[in-house]
Ligand SMILES: NC(=O)C1=CN([C@@H]2O[C@H](COP(=O)(O)OP(=O)(O)OC[C@H]3O[C@@H](n4cnc5c(N)ncnc54)[C@H](O)[C@@H]3O)[C@@H](O)[C@H]2O)C=CC1
């Protein structure tokens with residue numbers, strides 16, 4: 001049994017729900033830090049199941065399938081933080097979470113190498129027409145031919161979205177002698193001999209292999225549709241391991257049908273089955289020259305183990321000392337550990353508020369009125385919210401919490417320890 005301040009929760013009362021079969025490293029890390037009240041499920045949950053379950057959960061861990069919508073979050077009365085055990089955070093309504101004072105953490109690097117390796121492997125196979133030849137062989141057909149088969153060496157790899165994955169892919173591809181061109185909305189430092197294309201159209205016109213590595217945003221929705229397929233080279237190879245919504249899937253099916261695109265590898269889909277037991281429907285089923293994979297770009301032993309540890313550590317740090325470093329929707333505060341000798345007799349309080357002028361002054365005035373001595377104070381804001389962490393003498397913690405809750409603009413206030 002862990003001991004807690006009267007107004008903070010004992011660790012064994014902190015309820016953690018982990019979904020989508022997270023790697024055991026996540027549970028190991030949580031347990032190591034003293035969190036034992038963990039429910040871990042292999043699958044995602046539907047909206048109604050989530051609404052029911054999330055009501056008494058303090059932390060939730062998900063991957064890319066679980067949709068934490070505004071509606072679901074409005075039932076998350078006790079939720080302290082969300083861990084996305086993946087890169088993408090588009091499955092969470094980040095604004096809704098922010099308004100409720102709930103930080104969202106992810107693992108921005110852990111599975112990037114896995115995606116880059118998969119994409120490069122697929123590019124090589126598709127340039128040689130292997131998926132088609134393999135499919136025929138499985139049906140008893142012998143299709144020995146060099147027609148349409150080319151080496152990767154000297155070919156142009158067009159990367160759309162030159163971020164963590166796109167850059168690694170570029171470096172790996174150059175080791176094979178590919179020429180790397182990329183398109184990004186930001187000006188990026190080209191690694192190796194890569195070069196940035198000024199427009200998406202110019203990139204599409206020059207690439208032998210086009211690979212997508214952008215996040216799901218309003219801007220990337222259907223960014224590759226009929227016009228973009230038309231702008232590609234005849235016989236180009238197309239790869240998408242980013243998000244299904246980035247590509248008009250029917251336009252891709254058409255481009256494959258008319259042989260504009262010679263082959264494709266698709267890992268992500270506009271609609272993906274909720275579990276391995278559900279049937280997968282797609283207009284791309286049945287094309288021998290298309291590699292279809294069930295959203296496994298980041299699904300390697302190494303990536304999942306690293307992600308489990310990384311995100312669990314971020315959640316326990318936030319829970320243990322209030323550190324919000326690397327939250328994607330929340331002001332980032334990096335804090336000293338409260339177990340540092342000399343700080344043990346202090347209490348730490350967290351205050352999350354709407355970012356409006358004067359909140360800090362009001363807090364300090366209220367504390368001064370009650371002779372509450374502030375040992376340390378950390379404040380960060382973003383355009384919407386402010387996050388202040390305050391260390392005070394332990395004996396004053398209850399009064400301080402009372403004062404914090406009365407400050408105008410307060411979203412949440414609690415005693416951490
Ligand atoms: N298939 C899978 O299992 C996985 C898929 N992903 C997906 O891959 C995406 C990319 O991952 P990272 O490279 O780590 O992200 P990142 O954030 O490092 O890079 C994304 C890049 O895209 C650029 N970008 C954004 N909007 C753009 C636009 N409209 N046009 C052109 N460029 C644009 C950004 O400036 C940035 O350079 C993730 O957001 C995620 O959705 C990530 C991991 C695994």
Ligand SMILES: O=C(O)C(=O)COP(=O)(O)O
Pocket residue numbers: 063064065085086087088089111295296297298299
């Ligand atoms: O990291 C990402 O964004 C991914 O797409 C991987 O998602 P997953 O953890 O495999 O559900």
